[in-house]
Amino acid sequence: MADQKPYEQEPNLLSPNRNIAPTSTILNKEGKLLIGGCLLSDLAKKYGTPLYILDESTIRLSCAAYREALCKYYPGDSLAIYASKANSSIAISSIIKSENLGIDVVSEGELITALKGGFEGGKIFLHGNNKSEEELLLAYKSQSTIVIDNEQDITELGRLIPRGETPVKLMLRVTPGIECHTHEYIRTGHLDSKFGFDPEKVEEILYQLRDCKWAKLEGLHSHIGSQIFELQPHQDLAEVLSETLLLAKRIGHQINDLNVGGGLGIKYTNSDDPPTIQNWVEAVARAITKACEKRNLKLPRLICEPGRSLIGTSGVTLYKIGSRKDIPGIRTYLSIDGGMSDNPRPITYQSAYEACLVDRPLHTPQETVTLAGKHCESGDVLIKDLSIPQSSSGDILAVFGTGAYNSSMSSNYNRIPKPATVLVHDGSSDLIQRREQPEELLRYDVFPEHLRKVI
Structure with missing residues (x-):
């Protein structure tokens, strides 16, 4: 039913990206929401709000879904690797590693977070x-694969890698010139993009790399x-990609x-x-298989990079309601306490x-509201x-579906501390990122001596 609430729906355990709520979401006898066996209102009392909650079982089910679908x-060989920009922490990295993903x-x-979470360079990209020079050197020293995006990457690596040392593992990013119906700011495959080498440049770069020891x-x-x-x-x-693979092999790359x-x-x-x-996965796998067979190419290892679809629906953010403003006839x-x-x-x-309200999710709606954040912006509206x-x-x-690009894109606008993150599983909750304190926001401020004299 279109108007069915997310916590009333039967969760899709095979493909968690098809849910709104985490897969472990249930109602107790009093009709209150639990995730990972934890009562949400209790978590708010224990850890405060705003509060990011991540459901471990949803993350692991998503990892398994990619791993098993590829198999x-x-x-051929395959590897799913987590796009950690979606949500990065040592605990999340550890979960992903334990699920045999890259x-x-x-x-x-x-990169440091991935290494601290137990990853070795062979599965880091x-x-x-x-x-930066620091990023390139750390990736090389940890034996990670570097995805070269432009000619500066090549120039810098050629300068940084000592002669006679082990060659750096590389992957070449190609701009495919494919449009898709998504938000303008998150389209990265069309030709007018800051990412990757344009098609007419690829052959020249492949020859250049062939001669780099x-x-x-x-x-x-x-x-x-x-x-x-789509x-x-x-x-x-x-x-x-298969046409580029054929070109690369003709030039001499393995x-x-x-x-x-x-x-x-x-x-x-x-x-x-x-x-x-x-x-x-089926659509991608069959397309790669067909394209390679058409060109008589040996099947490569197929790698995909889920981020949002792996962790997004595992997340919920809790807020406490504060002030109310009624504008008769308008809203x-x-x-x-966030935004x-x-x-x-x-x-x-x-x-x-x-x-929804965590302790009354099934109660009959009695009002329609605009959920406003506390920041000094008229556009700070969540729903x-x-x-x-x-x-x-x-x-x-x-608020559901906040596992991806919420914590990782958070800021200290208005000098508001970032929320804590809690991992829930089997009735237990673990703090995996502590709440910032207001005083900590000053830790990088420097007070020049000549200003001190003024006060």
Whole structure:
């Protein structure tokens, strides 16, 4: 039913991206929400709000879905790697490693986090369109694969890698020129993009790399965007990558890996209808297999990079309701104790979410409200036209689908501390990122001596 609440729906355990709520979400006898066996209102009391909650079982089910689908539908070797930009922490990295996935990182901080979480370089892939010397050196020393994005990457690596040392493992990022129907800011595969080498440049770069003694080109990479519900663009990508693979082999490179990126969307609202993880993997695997067979190419290792679709629906954010403003005949604003600093997606991408009162999720809605953040911006609105039971200051509200790009894109706007993150599993809760304290926001401030004299 279209109007069915997310916590009333039978969870899709095989493809968690098709759920709105985490797979472990249930109601107790009093009709209150639990996730991972933990009562949400109790978590709010114990850890405070705003509070990020991640359901471990949902993350592990998503990992298994990718791993098993690749094994089922692709006849060659395969590897799913987690796009850690979606949500990065030592605890999450540890979970992903224990599920035998790889991980991709885009900064020194994300790379250090992956290493601290137990990853070894063989399963780490460094992305980025403007990598620093420190990032390149750390990736090389940890034996991670570096995805070269531009000519500066090549120049810098040629300068940094000592002569006679082990060659650096590389993957070449190609811009495929494929459009997909997603938000403008998260389209990364069309030709007008800051990422990757354009098609007319690829042959020249392949010849250049062939003559670099410090380089070992092992793979090709491409990515067409994020929060995608279409399958055809991924199938089109197979033609582009396999043609590039054929060119690379003719030039003399021993390419073993094809990385098709990620991009599979998730269900944020009842109107969203993303493909299952299985359907996505099947479409990609069959397209790569067909494209390689057509060119008489040995099947490469197929790599994909799920981020949002792996962790997005495992997350819920808890807020405490504060002030109310009624504008007769127009709208009612309910203000919460968080907003755009802990979830910038609504103001950035106009993203939509589902939410409810955690202790009265099934009560009949009695008012329609606009859920407003506490920041000094008129556009700091998390949800417009949210139907909920009559609410009061102090009530706890849960926003679903916040596992991806909420914590990782959070800020200290208005000098508001970032929330804590709690991992729930089997009735237990573990703090995996502690709440920032207001005084800590000053730790990098420097007070010049001449200003001290003024006061």
